[in-house]
Amino acid sequence: MRENVLLRYGLSFLIALPIGFLLLYPHVLRCMWVSRSDEFALLAGVQPDAPSSSGPVYVSQSATPGQQAQLRQHVSAARNRIRRFWSGERRGRATLIYCPDQADYERYCAGGEGAGCSLGTPWGASYLVLGPEGNNTDVIAHELCHDELFARLGWWTVKRQIPQWFNEGLALMVDYRFTDPDTWERPDSLRTEFDDAYADLPSHYGPMIKLSELESTRDFFGGDYQHVMLAYQTAAAEVSRWLAVVGLRGVPALIQAVENGDPFYEEYRRLERARRKR
Numbered sequence: 001m002r003e004n005v006l007l008r009y010g011l012s013f014l015i016a017l018p019i020g021f022l023l024l025y026p027h028v029l030r031c032m033w034v035s036r037s038d039e040f041a042l043l044a045g046v047q048p049d050a051p052s053s054s055g056p057v058y059v060s061q062s063a064t065p066g067q068q069a070q071l072r073q074h075v076s077a078a079r080n081r082i083r084r085f086w087s088g089e090r091r092g093r094a095t096l097i098y099c100p101d102q103a104d105y106e107r108y109c110a111g112g113e114g115a116g117c118s119l120g121t122p123w124g125a126s127y128l129v130l131g132p133e134g135n136n137t138d139v140i141a142h143e144l145c146h147d148e149l150f151a152r153l154g155w156w157t158v159k160r161q162i163p164q165w166f167n168e169g170l171a172l173m174v175d176y177r178f179t180d181p182d183t184w185e186r187p188d189s190l191r192t193e194f195d196d197a198y199a200d201l202p203s204h205y206g207p208m209i210k211l212s213e214l215e216s217t218r219d220f221f222g223g224d225y226q227h228v229m230l231a232y233q234t235a236a237a238e239v240s241r242w243l244a245v246v247g248l249r250g251v252p253a254l255i256q257a258v259e260n261g262d263p264f265y266e267e268y269r270r271l272e273r274a275r276r277k278r
Helices: 001-025 026-032 065-085 102-108 139-152 153-160 162-171 219-222 225-244 248-259 264-277
Strands: 040-042 057-060 097-099 117-121 126-130
Touching: 026 102, 026 117, 057 065, 065 097, 065 139, 102 126, 117 139, 126 139, 139 153, 139 162, 139 248, 153 248, 162 219, 162 225, 162 248, 219 225, 225 248, 225 264, 248 264
Parallel strands: 057 097, 097 126
Antiparallel strands: 040 057, 117 126
């Protein structure tokens, strides 16, 4: 009898969990239904790398032919950049949604802030929403990099084990609005020795924030515009410093270790120590 009760409550919980999630996040529900919306259509002319490695691209019916042509070029360039950064492999399959109108962007991306946003669900679906300023290679590559991390580790592991400063800092490595492409495209052209006191690097927004204060999404995005820009700059500085030491192969090595169950910070530091000893 007791087992039947536990089973009944367990099944009820499993059913209620996704329903509750969607009620709390209606923009995710809209993303899930974008394929049925009369306001959006599949973008023609975007060829996937492979059936298992590229999600569909939906564009608002309000997008002009010129905007659609630009989007095709930018998606292709961003996917190529991601492939190079992740050692020649792309696993992300997020659905990409382009909203050239701010009102639509706010409906599909909570708050409607920034040029783009990434949405993931506990059951594995992911969506990348581009706003009016998001139709460019840097923004798309940034969001695709978030999706690559999600595709490799899953929603739960990313939320529980990957600090937000690393998630954002990694995406900034392929977002040339914030970082120098040579950080990983031509690493030999840059100095490979970084001062560990990265907090003393010059900043347009003030002194760098401690990484321990940028662990969660709320920590990272919870402040005003100046705080968020400083958080981005701090994350970019730290990941650039680490990447210059461990090299581009350090990224998949770190992610694989976390996937195998190793603690993020232990492996993050171990890879750096091992590289410095060579």
